[in-house]
Amino acid sequence: MGLHHNLFFRTKGISRGIYLLALVLAITGCQQKSQEAKGSVAEITLAYPLSTSGVLTHIALKNGYFAEAGLKVTAQIKTTGKAALDDLLEGKADFATAADTPIMFAITNGKKIYLIAEIQTSTQDEGIVARRDLGIIKPSDLKGKKIGVTLGTAADFFMDSFFLMHGINRQEVKIIDVNPEEMLEALRHGRVDAVSIWNPLLKQLQKELGDKGVVFLEEDISTTLFCFVVTYEFAKQNPKVIKKVLKALIKAEEFVMQHPEEAKKVIAEATQTEPAIIDDIWDGLTFKVTLDQSLLTSLEDQTRWAQKYGLTKGIEIHNYLDFIYFDGLQAVRPETVRIIR
Numbered sequence: 001m002g003l004h005h006n007l008f009f010r011t012k013g014i015s016r017g018i019y020l021l022a023l024v025l026a027i028t029g030c031q032q033k034s035q036e037a038k039g040s041v042a043e044i045t046l047a048y049p050l051s052t053s054g055v056l057t058h059i060a061l062k063n064g065y066f067a068e069a070g071l072k073v074t075a076q077i078k079t080t081g082k083a084a085l086d087d088l089l090e091g092k093a094d095f096a097t098a099a100d101t102p103i104m105f106a107i108t109n110g111k112k113i114y115l116i117a118e119i120q121t122s123t124q125d126e127g128i129v130a131r132r133d134l135g136i137i138k139p140s141d142l143k144g145k146k147i148g149v150t151l152g153t154a155a156d157f158f159m160d161s162f163f164l165m166h167g168i169n170r171q172e173v174k175i176i177d178v179n180p181e182e183m184l185e186a187l188r189h190g191r192v193d194a195v196s197i198w199n200p201l202l203k204q205l206q207k208e209l210g211d212k213g214v215v216f217l218e219e220d221i222s223t224t225l226f227c228f229v230v231t232y233e234f235a236k237q238n239p240k241v242i243k244k245v246l247k248a249l250i251k252a253e254e255f256v257m258q259h260p261e262e263a264k265k266v267i268a269e270a271t272q273t274e275p276a277i278i279d280d281i282w283d284g285l286t287f288k289v290t291l292d293q294s295l296l297t298s299l300e301d302q303t304r305w306a307q308k309y310g311l312t313k314g315i316e317i318h319n320y321l322d323f324i325y326f327d328g329l330q331a332v333r334p335e336t337v338r339i340i341r
Contacts, residue, residue, distance in 0.1 A: 040070055042241045047076040047084035047093035050271055052199055052278070053226045056119045056287060057097055058270040059252035059263060068251070069244040079180050082153050085229060088113070094234055095245060099154040100225040100295065104302045107323055108312040112232040114325035116242055117289050119249060120226040123219045124284030126158035129205045130194035131187060132214040139166035139216055148178035148192035152311075154224045157302055159196035160309070161221040170309060184208055198224075199281045200273040207277075219284075225298055235325050242328040249289045250333060256287045290336040291329055296320050 048054045060066050066073045078084040081098030088096035089111055097119065106113055128147075130136040136145065139162070149156050160170060178186050180201055186192045187209065197205065206215050228245065235242060256263040264282060268275045299320045306312040321341060330337050 041072050042070060042238070042244065043072045043074070044094045044241060044245070045074045045076060045092070046095045046097075047078055047087035048097040049079065049081045049084055050077045051080075051201070052267060052271060052273075052281060052285065053081060053099065053120060053122075053125070053224075054097055054270075055256065055263070055267055055285065056249050056252040056289070058267055059255055060248045062266050062270065063252065063255060065248035065251040065255075066245070069248040071241070071244050071248065080150055080153055081226065082150065088229060088231065094230065094238075094241075096229050097226060098229060100227065100298050101154045101157045101302055102152055103227060103229060104299050105152050105306065105312055107299075107318055107320070108303055108306060110313075113229050114232060114235045114323060115227045115229055115291075115295070116235070116325045116328050117228050117246060117249065117291060118225050118295055119228060119253075119287070119289055121286045121288070121294075122224045122226075122284055123222075124217065124281065125198045125202075125224045126155050126196065126222070127198075127202045127218075128159065128162060128194055128196050128216040129187070129202060129209065130214050130216065131209070131212060133212045134193050136194060136214060139168070142166075142194060143168055143172045144174075145193040146174045146176055146191070148176050148183055148186050148195040149197075150180055151175075151177045153198075154222075155196040155198055157305060158222050158224075160305060162196075162216065162218055165218060165221055187213075199284075200271060200277050203277045203280060204273070223294070223298065225295055227295070230325070239327060242325070243332050246289060246328050246332050253287050253289050288336070289329070289333065290338065291324060291326065292336075292338050293340060295324075296339060 048057045061073065061075060076087055076093055078087065082102040084096040085098040085102050085106060087093040089106060103115065130142065135141060147159065149159050163170060176192055178192060178195065180197060183195045183197060183201065184205060187195060195205070206213055230242065264275065264278050268278045300317055303317045324339065326337060
């Protein structure tokens with residue numbers, strides 16, 4: 001009996017020990033699984049402009065689509081897409097949104113970047129706001145005047161396209177580099193006589209000047225493409241993160257299409273713009289996460305323009321296919337990849 005009794009308790013003790021060990025392993029396993037889940041949240045820094053060119057970015061952040069995709073985003077809001085792209089090139093951001101013009105300048109000046117998707121296009125985003133009270137009534141009146149523009153941006157390319165259409169040579173005006181937030185004061189105090197700028201600031205300047213101002217628009221001379229960009233190195237090391245970003249942007253696109261009025265409210269609040277102005281420019285914007293053949297055409301056209309006026313150090317037109325990252329969008333939405341390779 002004593003032997004059996006001792007054996008019983010010894011066996012029971014072993015069983016209890018095995019149970020406790022299993023319990024500890026289970027708890028540890030759960031903790032490890034939780035840590036792995038936590039570790040799957042990728043932390044990224046995103047630089048983007050505080051303008052209507054960042055609609056899908058604003059929506060994805062506001063509605064939590066980046067978080068749903070497993071991303072923790074630190075947002076760096078800039079005054080221009082060019083400034084956002086500069087953050088990327090300086091290693092201060094992982095992703096940037098910018099128009100095709102500053103992207104072209106970066107590539108022709110030797111920067112190794114990838115375009116992962118177009119997110120928005122516009123044929124009505126830029127225009128020239130001029131002082132009517134200084135005698136500027138028609139486009140030809142711009143000759144000999146001081147024109148403010150943020151150099152290296154889509155407004156710079158629009159300005160030259162506008163000049164070409166109206167028979168104005170770039171050398172016939174005095175071009176002054178002006179930051180967007182300084183343009184109203186520059187116009188008011190005579191530092192410039194006109195500015196080339198994008199929406200919503202274009203509409204805001206028009207409203208501020210009232211009868212003293214005049215606006216020149218040309219919808220058919222250029223289409224501005226806004227894109228998401230990363231560096232070569234980031235793309236090679238983080239293909240899964242790029243897919244997550246694209247999925248979040250696609251959800252934002254779907255929201256804009258299904259709930260345009262709600263989307264307008266989000267953008268009006270995010271950009272601190274009057275709802276009436278957002279409503280006025282909305283129809284000129286197209287929201288689509290895609291890679292389209294028009295992107296290559298636009299980059300090549302702008303490269304020729306930049307070379308013609310000596311605006312870039314690049315002396316050849318690159319094969320822009322080498323600067324487009326296809327794998328991400330091809331994996332999550334292949335039907336919108338429409339570039340001939």
